[in-house]
Amino acid sequence: MTTEEERTKAATIFDVARLAGVSHQTVSRVLNELPNVRPATRERVQRAIQQLRYIPSPAARALVTRRSRTIGLITTGLPEYGPSTTAVYFNEAARDERYAVIMASLLQSDATALRQAAETLVRQNVEAIVLITSNGAALGLLQSMDLGVPFLGVVSQGNDLHRVSLDQYAGAKRAVRHLIELGHTKIRHVSGPIESMDALERARGWRDLLAENDLVAHDPIVGDWSAASGYAAGRRLLEDDFTAVFCGNDQMALGLIHALTEAGRDVPGAVSVIGFDNIPEAAHFSPPLTTMHQDFAQLGRDAMEVMLAVLTDEAAPNPLLRVPQLVLRASTAPPPA
Template sequence: MSDDEKARAATIFDVARLAGVSHQTVSRVLNDLPNVRPATRARVEQAIKQLRYVPSPAARALVTRRTRTVGLIVTGAPDYGPSSTALHFNEAARDARYSVITSSMLETDAASMRSAAELLVRQNVEAIVLIAAHRAAFDSLDGIELGVPVVAVASEDRGSMHRVWLDQYAGARLAVEHLIGLGHRNIRHLAGPTDSMDATERVRGWANVMGEHGLPAREPLVGDWSPGSGYVHGRVLAEDREMTAVFVSNDQMALGVIHALAEAGRSVPGDVSIVGFDDIPEAEFFAPPLTTVRQDFLELGRDAMAGVLAALGDDDRMPAPRVPDLVVRDSTAVLGGTPAVPDDADRTAVSS
């Protein structure tokens, strides 16, 4: 590539990266605005010279202003939790009179994530919300100076990003304490993917409760969130005659586990109690209806927008984490087969 081609290819973001500043700082230098330290200004000017950057009129206009537009990046497959959170975030943004520009992507490599974020910034978003299943997506953006706040919907603390979250660890504790309260002692766990933050927190909750009660936490099985994965691991669990309960990291895998146990002649909850996680709309129509940990994705979506307003200085503070609830249905029973919920009780009553 010739020098002239390099000059034409260079963007304000290339200058910002080379100078180690935000694109907004570059814009202030280009527009000869105050509040830029001399050393920083010199560094930016050197980067402009080195890249032979020629700013466009649009780049010169790229200074801080209120556009009432927010960017949303959603990665991975359209699973129930992330999709529901994104939907309710969009509704909350509309209620706050903000528009949303969405980037949905399957790939979460660093280059793709950075490209998606920079494209949103070029469209003058005031902030970016990131909803992703895997920690690699968050790590790809951590430490990159975008010039706008990033609000992560993440159950782990990922670097310098603002964060809103549902407490997966606390939810897992509710599930396991419920099973132990029913007399179960040999409780297996079918976890989600190892690179999932939610799955990791649920493993931690299960293992800690088992340890606190002096019970062995055997190595968890690892699935991929799908019913098929639950079925494959359910066939393995069916051979474990000492196991009397399974905490499954999501409802979809729980469906597969129940099916595999039934094929092996082990009834739920007569022989094995099952607790899932999420409370998907189908959970109460499983056979038997599934005891599960309910996550409030509506409120999580609203929290994400509240987090944006807090990051922009329009609100007092970031939302506190939310603790899920336990929904007790027919898939769990007292050790020996007595239903956990009496016949005349509300089988979808929420307990916490």
Template sequence: MVVADEGKARAVTIFDVARLAGVSHQTVSRVLNDLPNVRPSTRERVEKAIAQLRYTPSQAARALVTRRSRTIGLIQTGGPDYGPSSTLLYFNEAAREARYAVSIASMLEADAAALRSAAELLLRQNVEAIVLIASTAKDVASLAHEELGVPLIVVAPHEEGSAASVAIDHYAGARAAVAHLAELGHVDIRHVSGPEQSLEARERVRGWRDELSARGLVATPVLTGDWSPASGYLHGQSLRTSPATAVFVANDQMALGVIHSLRDGGLSVPGDVSIVGFDDIPEAAHFSPPLTTVRQDFVRLGRDVMATVLAQLDDDAELPRTAITPSVIERESTRSRSE
């Protein structure tokens, strides 16, 4: 039998059977191989789906549950920004050290169908687990509720109980950035954020607001950027005429644009306005002035993600939530108001 696929006919696959039966492709493979540990009711559903779709299994499908590939699937959504790219790089390194290969699917914009298709492509390669470096909550939800049949590890701030997660604690990093500025005597601390749909940007906004509130300071409306220096420059123009003496910027590239814009408006950094970024990109120490920023430990993040993968492959029943606290790196873009 064939099924429709965006207007084109294609052969029925083990994943079509799994979807119709409401089980994982591994469960379908267990039924095909007449293996134990399948409930009778589940086996009956799978057999009905096989009959309904007139599915004929291939040798590859029969082997899906019986061999190990030592390959991890990785799906990355969003643009090639410093944080996600660094996470991918150091996870690859950690996987290589553990003698695993990584098969990667990257996409700038992902809907549920595209993510499901990417996951199925990886599962056809018999990956042992899937790591999702997600840019939005929608991306996480699209896969976290799928029956993949292999462990799913999300690299993003994530609270749902359907997948393990490892992430940088962006909330704590933002609070530390604001605390640094407040302790220098700044009381009007603005925020240039990342895109509204970004999980990381949301956590940084939340940390900025909560730290201001804890200190009895007022949070003004957020200036929403898109992670680019150009959006930082644009918001810097409105900051030229504001009474703010400090700005927490959600990434270093936007911070560069803010500094450029303020200087074009005749203001000094840090003489008139102190700036804190986020990420500690390699260029941050060479900005003019060198940028105070929040450093993320991507080496540790990559290792922690791989450690979580291995724990899940060892049938660890827990779904851990690991958050790595970043640190403020003080440089010359911030100073005390009294200086």
């Protein structure tokens, strides 16, 4: 079999779309002889069809004209509390609107895995794709793909896309403001991984509020969201001069408190610790953890509400960012005299 024959045999509507430089929906509009396709674009698609000797299937012809009431949902990384809760409530909100959700959960968010996931979802005739991630590279990769369907990111950073998020930056500033109001001036930060958009926004909020109050921001200690990395950060901090720590999430705060108390540092008598997320276990830490509550359930509902608006009107506005709320417990107190 020649190379040309192999290419002809393998040709799909997505191959035609890539060759013509358009979305698969535009190819389907041409196949179905629908209006609203510019003559130059229609001619380019027809040339690609001829070049690839593409023979459309009935399913390909129907990609534009059939409503599936199905949305594709892609999640990346480990099943952390926040993204998992958001995904559950997105599914619930979709079910309330009589939409089905097809999920693709990716541990590794490389370009090949993301493209395969997106194309698999589009082949199942989803009306839109939603991405839940804190990984900036994953967002950039998916945003650069010609999906041919509306796309929404549940992400804390990003331009030129429909997105919903919680205000990580403002939440971090509220957390640090609480420590400053207690009288702390030596406030360290244990951050999430550098590839995380959420972690970057929280670190930015911590740094900016310290600067606004003429306080020194030492380099954060970078963790990986796990309690083990929080414990390691606590061990590193034992030789430093500080009275408070803002942790990028509650799990790292748990590990940090373990390291501090193991070394004889009382929390909050000697060191105050504040977390982020308000996981269900935070109220049962020893001591119970002061933290920033994030309404992940509402975030999932917001994502579905915006997605419905986008399906009706591509210019649908994004909702206002919801700011995490301070939950006062026993892990923070004024610094020692």
